[in-house]
Amino acid sequence: MKPQYSSEPTDKEKFTKENDQLYTNFAAVYDVVVKVLPTWKQWICRAVPHIKGPRVLEVSFGTGYLLTRYADKFETYGIDYNEKMVAIAGNNLKRKGMCANLRQGNVEALPYEDEFFDTVVNTMAFTGYPDGKKAMGEIHRALKPGGRLVMVDVNYPLDGNRLGTMNARMWGALGDVLRDMNGLFQAFGFEYTDEQVGGFGSIHLYIAQKL
Template sequence: MARTESQYSAEPADPDRYTATNDRMYTRFARLYDTVVKALPVWRRWLSRAVPEIRGPRVLEVSFGTGWLLTQYAGRYRTDGIDLNSKLTGIARRNLAKAGLSADLRQGRVEELPYPDATFDTVVNTMAFTGYPDGAAAAAELARVLKPGGRLVLIDINFPSDGNRRGTALVEHVWKRLGDLIRDTPALLADAGLDVDVEEIGGWGSVQLYVATKPAA
């Protein structure tokens, strides 16, 4: 069964309100989020799939949360990170310090990344794209900061391509109810000028890895 347009989420009418509501939730549950990511093998297994796809020397992680994934690769590259939530950013800084690693972490929004065009060889983005209120704007900004030939390594939720019942139920009854906005991510990344490869990596096809390359100039 193919996905239909009607299964995808509409963008929120008030993007600032959507983001502010999510941000309050992340502030409230920041410590719990850190504990869950560290304790949940399946979450770490999904995020780990990004690591072999990363190419340096310059890497940016957008929406790093509590920074578990940063601790898996920051030692190997010149790494920057940006996340909207100040409490999560503080926890990520502490997690990196505990691991004896460093990265230039800032607080900021995916919609206005404070980096010049064509800065990074890889941009990493996990479990965050479906929480942005404007998918096209986010995709364009993620693509803007990539060097020609650079790649966006994005892991997030979508409908399984074969329409299987379990994966579809996870999307409809778990992720959408948590407020995630399910979109035609490959189409949005292609519209941002990227060449997209998709792999279904878990959750009965509902957790997907996108490696989206910016064509060389």
């Protein structure tokens, strides 16, 4: 089955605001679901062995589950658009006796210097951004040459299998923006690998190195 990529949302501000309202309403539930759902944890934790320091940024950390798995090993920064998510993630880190430089903000305007990070981590979030080029441009700018983007996200299975394709389409139908990530990584000159880590090939781990 062939991939049917989404179009970028036309009203980007509305898209972001509506998503943000959902996250505000469900942040507390989201926190519990991520902690107890083994599949989700397994998917996003696949990012951890690929993180290299010393300076790491997680973009769109949500309630911070993944941060609690590595933040104490690096000089760790995090940014998320949703204020409630930022507050919950801060508490989750504190409970574990950990800390990180967390703040609220938008992937489209990362408040960091050029070439500042060795790794940018991004899990289950890129398909929720309204402008893939803008988001990728900012991530690319913030990475050091030789730095890497470690991303886990939903997309079509590479072999076009039916179950994985249906799974990816379901995410698209729920509002996620499924993109040609191959084209996007190439447009920014990343060298990358794409490993399927779940969901019948619909969950991908991308390791993209900035040249």
